[in-house]
Amino acid sequence: xxxxxxxxxxxxxxxxxxxxxxxxxxxxxxxxxxxxxxxxxxxxxxxxxxxxxxxxxxxxxxxxxxxxxxxxxxxxxxxxxxxxxxxxxxxxxxxxxxxxxxxxxxxxxxxxxxxxxxxxxxxxxxxxxxxxxxxxxxxxxxxxxxxxxxxxxxxxxxxxxxxxxxxxxxxxxxxxxxxxxxxxxxxxxxxxxxxxxxxxxxxxxxxxxxxxxxxxxxxxxxxxxxxxxxxxxxxxxxxxxxxxxxxxxxxxxxxxxxxxxxxxxxxxxxxxxxxxxxxxxxxxxxxxxxxxxxxxxxxxxxxxxxx
Amino acid sequence: xxxxxxxxxxxxxxxxxxxxxxxxxxxxxxxxxxxxxxxxxxxxxxxxxxxxxxxxxxxxxxxxxxxxxxxxxxxxxxxxxxxxxxxxxxxxxxxxxxxxxxxxxxxxxxxxxxxxxxxxxxxxxxxxxxxxxxxxxxxxxxxxxxxxxxxxxxxxxxxxxxxxxxxxxxxxxxxxxxxxxxxxxxxxxxxxxxxxxxxxxxxxxxxxxxxxxxxxxxxxxxxxxxxxxxxxxxxxxxxxxxxxxxxxxxxxxxxxxxxxxxxxxxxxxxxxxxxxxxxxxxxxxxxxxxxxxxxxxxxxxxxxxxxxxxxxxxxxxxxxxxxxxxxxxxxxxxxxxxxxxxxxxxxxxxxxxxxxxxxxxxxxxxxxxxxxxxxxxxxxxxxxxxxxxxxxxxxxxxxxxxxxxxxxxxxxxxx
Numbered sequence: 001x002x003x004x005x006x007x008x009x010x011x012x013x014x015x016x017x018x019x020x021x022x023x024x025x026x027x028x029x030x031x032x033x034x035x036x037x038x039x040x041x042x043x044x045x046x047x048x049x050x051x052x053x054x055x056x057x058x059x060x061x062x063x064x065x066x067x068x069x070x071x072x073x074x075x076x077x078x079x080x081x082x083x084x085x086x087x088x089x090x091x092x093x094x095x096x097x098x099x100x101x102x103x104x105x106x107x108x109x110x111x112x113x114x115x116x117x118x119x120x121x122x123x124x125x126x127x128x129x130x131x132x133x134x135x136x137x138x139x140x141x142x143x144x145x146x147x148x149x150x151x152x153x154x155x156x157x158x159x160x161x162x163x164x165x166x167x168x169x170x171x172x173x174x175x176x177x178x179x180x181x182x183x184x185x186x187x188x189x190x191x192x193x194x195x196x197x198x199x200x201x202x203x204x205x206x207x208x209x210x211x212x213x214x215x216x217x218x219x220x221x222x223x224x225x226x227x228x229x230x231x232x233x234x235x236x237x238x239x240x241x242x243x244x245x246x247x248x249x250x251x252x253x254x255x256x257x258x259x260x261x262x263x264x265x266x267x268x269x270x271x272x273x274x275x276x277x278x279x280x281x282x283x284x285x286x287x288x289x290x291x292x293x294x295x296x297x298x299x300x301x302x303x304x305x306x307x
Numbered sequence: 308x309x310x311x312x313x314x315x316x317x318x319x320x321x322x323x324x325x326x327x328x329x330x331x332x333x334x335x336x337x338x339x340x341x342x343x344x345x346x347x348x349x350x351x352x353x354x355x356x357x358x359x360x361x362x363x364x365x366x367x368x369x370x371x372x373x374x375x376x377x378x379x380x381x382x383x384x385x386x387x388x389x390x391x392x393x394x395x396x397x398x399x400x401x402x403x404x405x406x407x408x409x410x411x412x413x414x415x416x417x418x419x420x421x422x423x424x425x426x427x428x429x430x431x432x433x434x435x436x437x438x439x440x441x442x443x444x445x446x447x448x449x450x451x452x453x454x455x456x457x458x459x460x461x462x463x464x465x466x467x468x469x470x471x472x473x474x475x476x477x478x479x480x481x482x483x484x485x486x487x488x489x490x491x492x493x494x495x496x497x498x499x500x501x502x503x504x505x506x507x508x509x510x511x512x513x514x515x516x517x518x519x520x521x522x523x524x525x526x527x528x529x530x531x532x533x534x535x536x537x538x539x540x541x542x543x544x545x546x547x548x549x550x551x552x553x554x555x556x557x558x559x560x561x562x563x564x565x566x567x568x569x570x571x572x573x574x575x576x577x578x579x580x581x582x583x584x585x586x587x588x589x590x591x592x593x594x595x596x597x598x599x600x601x602x603x604x605x606x607x608x609x610x611x612x613x614x615x616x617x618x619x620x621x622x623x624x625x626x627x628x629x630x631x632x633x634x635x636x637x638x639x640x641x642x643x644x645x646x647x648x649x650x651x652x653x654x655x656x657x658x659x660x661x662x663x664x665x666x667x668x669x670x671x672x673x674x675x676x677x678x679x680x681x682x683x684x685x686x687x688x689x690x691x692x693x694x695x696x697x698x699x700x701x702x703x704x705x706x707x708x709x710x711x712x713x714x715x716x717x718x719x720x721x722x
Contacts, residue, residue, distance in 0.1 A: 035428040104665035111655035284436035
């Protein structure tokens with residue numbers, strides 16, 4: 001029972017990282033109808049920036065905000081300079097461009113910071129490990145029903161829930177949120193009513209990248225290191241979460257992320273043959289299963305295709 | 308658009324151009340293994356492996372418009388079929404090629420069934436997940452009796468078959484041992500005094516032999532792709548790409564066609580996997596980069612840069628990709644960069660090739676979505692324009708209008 005509870009908490013907390021990536025995907029999908037393959041790599045770039053700020057002695061929470069700022073600028077620039085012009089051509093072209101951006105950002109991280117694990121003494125890092133947002137000493141935990149719950153896990157969960165709440169407030173109770181929802185519902189009509197759709201889309205991409213940056217930093221803090229492959233798996237889990245929750249539903253993204261994290265942790269913990277190797281297989285099965293059975297996901301709106 | 312020279316299709320001048328091109332191509336292909344340096348041969352083998360995979364991917368992506376970022380898994384299936392059959396069961400590497408094709412064909416057909424319902428970027432997502440899961444499956448402990456787990460398999464005879472002849476595989480070497488040459492005697496094939504095959508006994512000289520294997524695979528895949536694309540099936544693939552609903556309405560069986568093209572593409576993509584396994588002398592999840600998802604992205608980049616939906620595109624793109632990557636491979640070290648462009652790349656801690664190609668890919672999508680092959684098609688008429696044979700003079704009863712129609716749509720941009 002205690003182990004079960006621990007796995008549940010760990011799973012949900014792990015899933016909340018996926019939820020952050022999924023949220024970014026959903027925000028972009030709602031705005032422009034594209035799946036941003038570079039979402040994970042945009043987050044990785046911000047994560048490397050946070051590492052760099054840490055090297056310069058910036059406290060981790062301030063570094064996080066700066067990293068989010070970098071992500072926001074990166075996302076906005078991407079939308080304005082790449083995605084908007086190319087989306088006039090074809091969805092295939094958008095896919096190729098985001099894939100190219102995926103590869104380019106991954107290379108850029110390697111070009112600036114090298115392809116080794118960071119931090120490392122080999123390049124003279126001042127930090128012993130990647131800065132964690134929450135206390136993570138061995139004694140930073142509490143016991144409930146015999147289960148050992150680490151504060152770090154609870155902190156991450158609280159952070160993600162807090163961000164989700166803020167996003168909920170932004171979407172539903174601000175004028176800008178209304179504009180975003182209008183663009184998501186029908187971009188043409190939104191434009192006719194005087195909404196500056198280009199600004200809405202630009203900010204959507206920026207926002208998505210900034211939220212992804214939090215995911216990257218949390219992941220870096222959990223692992224203690226950052227490397228070029230950090231976000232590959234996370235991106236797939238995040239997409240699985242978005243697929244499960246429904247690509248146009250922010251609530252779905254959060255719930256989907258947590259379900260994926262939970263299933264992944266429980267499956268690898270209790271089903272012997274799943275182990276560490278097949279954890280990604282769980283994500284694959286979820287994606288395929290949901291797309292075949294209910295393509296709109298748990299909370300999404302079914303898509304009607306016009307011929 | 309004015310052109311310098313205008314010739315008719317099938318005229319003497321047109322045939323002259325064709326023959327000169329073919330002779331040049333054959334000359335280059337013969338020159339590399341006989342007179343080229345060892346590193347040139349190795350790089351050429353790499354290029355041919357990549358172009359084989361890219362051509363196979365082109366069938367699914369370029370012609371049918373189904374996005375796949377999981378073709379690395381099919382290449383991996385090919386590599387592991389060779390690895391397992393040779394090292395576990397002692398088969399000759401030759402036998403593994405058709406078997407690898409069959410296994411990958413089957414898996415490809417399986418993948419096509421969800422793919423028939425999942426469209427566009429969602430399919431990209433599914434195949435990306437497939438590409439990520441595959442290397443992990445190889446290390447799965449339940450499979451390690453077969454795949455050798457994380458450390459992989461060496462491509463040598465199984466230790467248990469000491470009494471068996473171990474059909475055609477040299478026990479100590481990393482690949483083929485053909486012919487009954489005596490120990491210590493060098494076995495060479497000389498044609499017109501040229502040693503095309505290299506010294507098959509010595510490891511450092513085997514590359515010429517591998518070169519021919521890789522080239523045969525490229526030719527087989529090219530002919531297969533050409534055969535499919537110029538046929539009725541090819542036209543239905545293009546119809547699916549351009550408008551799936553319209554294709555179904557016109558009588559294209561979507562499920563069956565997609566199953567066929569996925570299977571064929573997967574099966575063809577397994578063949579370069581066999582070549583890689585033979586050349587590497589073993590298989591392991593980390594040892595062969597092309598079986599990870601980065602490999603699949605590389606196939607895609609090489610294919611799109613060369614020209615999606617054209618027969619020569621993947622060949623051009625892959626050649627460019629491999630030779631530039633090879634040239635810039637040592638550029639992480641600043642002193643290796645030629646002085647003129649050192650300020651451009653000197654700051655990079657890793658080789659700039661990935662960045663160059665990612666940028667090139669993005670830029671090409673804006674200026675030339677059909678890649679290098681598309682640019683060639685667009686601008687080569689400025690120099691020589693080939694007028695298609697006018698209808699009615701071909702001597703065939705078939706109306707030529709349909710032929711020229713397919714000619715134009717073949718090179719279309721995938722949607």
